[in-house]
Amino acid sequence: KAGVTQTPRYLIKTRGQQVTLSCSPISGHRSVSWYQQTPGQGLQFLFEYFSETQRNKGNFPGRFSGRQFSNSRSEMNVSTLELGDSALYLCASSFRQTSYEQYFGPGTRLTVT
Amino acid sequence: KQEVTQIPAALSVPEGENLVLNCSFTDSAIYNLQWFRQDPGKGLTSLLLIQSSQREQTSGRLNASLDKSSGRSTLYIAASQPGDSATYLCAGANFGNEKLTFGTGTRLTIIP
Numbered sequence: 001k002a003g004v005t006q007t008p009r010y011l012i013k014t015r016g017q018q019v020t021l022s023c024s025p026i027s028g029h030r031s032v033s034w035y036q037q038t039p040g041q042g043l044q045f046l047f048e049y050f051s052e053t054q055r056n057k058g059n060f061p062g063r064f065s066g067r068q069f070s071n072s073r074s075e076m077n078v079s080t081l082e083l084g085d086s087a088l089y090l091c092a093s094s095f096r097q098t099s100y101e102q103y104f105g106p107g108t109r110l111t112v113t
Numbered sequence: 114k115q116e117v118t119q120i121p122a123a124l125s126v127p128e129g130e131n132l133v134l135n136c137s138f139t140d141s142a143i144y145n146l147q148w149f150r151q152d153p154g155k156g157l158t159s160l161l162l163i164q165s166s167q168r169e170q171t172s173g174r175l176n177a178s179l180d181k182s183s184g185r186s187t188l189y190i191a192a193s194q195p196g197d198s199a200t201y202l203c204a205g206a207n208f209g210n211e212k213l214t215f216g217t218g219t220r221l222t223i224i225p
Contacts, residue, residue: 004156033211043202056212074147090156092213100145100206101165102213104157 002027002095004105009052012111018025018079021108025093032057032074033102037088046089049074078110086112115140117205119216127224130193134219136186136203144208145177146186149217150199157202160188164210193223 005024013019025032033056034046039055045058049068066076072093078085092102116139126132136146145164149157161170161177163186169178176189186203200220204213 031211033213034211042217043204043213043216045212050170050210050211056210058212086156087163094158100211101147101159101162102211103159104149106156 002104006091008089010109014113015081017081020075020077021089023074023091026103029093029095030072032068033092034076035090054060068089071072081112083112114206114213117214117216118180119219125219125222125224127214131191132193134188134201136216138184138205141181143205146205148177148188149202153198197225198223
């Protein structure tokens with residue numbers, strides 16, 4: 001059974017640009033969550049999508065947005081990139097309401113210059 | 114607001130020793146507690162999930178316990194091996210909420 005996949009794995013962008021990251025959950029999982037990991041702040045929750053609806057949102061500015069498609073794949077978008085957005089972005093999937101165990105992908109390493 | 118703490122931040126032990134990693138949380142309404150390992154530059158690997166109705170879970174050389182009344186969880190690793198070297202993270206979630214609140218992790222080094 002394939003795990004959570006994320007594309008691209010590495011990304012270098014310039015300040016002011018925007019970026020879209022993609023996450024494909026484990027087959028059958030309908031919940032996808034996104035996290036940002038930085039050395040200074042650790043792992044912080046961005047948002048969660050379930051059945052194409054955002055169910056929960058962390059404390060991030062509106063420049064961070066996401067969406068989920070009918071096949072449960074999810075994308076997150078960051079507009080007007082800032083140097084502080086450089087981080088490892090991780091997505092996680094779960095069955096939600098059946099098992100709360102979350103499975104993480106390998107992450108997308110975003111570097112903003 | 115749930116806050117999760119892991120102490121120590123780093124730990125080095127000789128190969129073969131048994132060890133315990135600690136995780137403390139502030140909100141006893143925590144529904145489940147999940148332990149992960151993270152290798153440098155990699156994603157998170159789920160090790161064990163303890164749900165509200167459970168007090169401990171075991172997988173191979175790993176055993177995790179959850180004491181909601183004291184706000185503590187421990188991860189016990191038996192007969193440590195160099196391959197166990199990684200950062201170990203605990204994370205809690207409240208009922209009906211997929212949001213995980215993570216601790217800052219313990220960086221474990223097993224010395225051959």
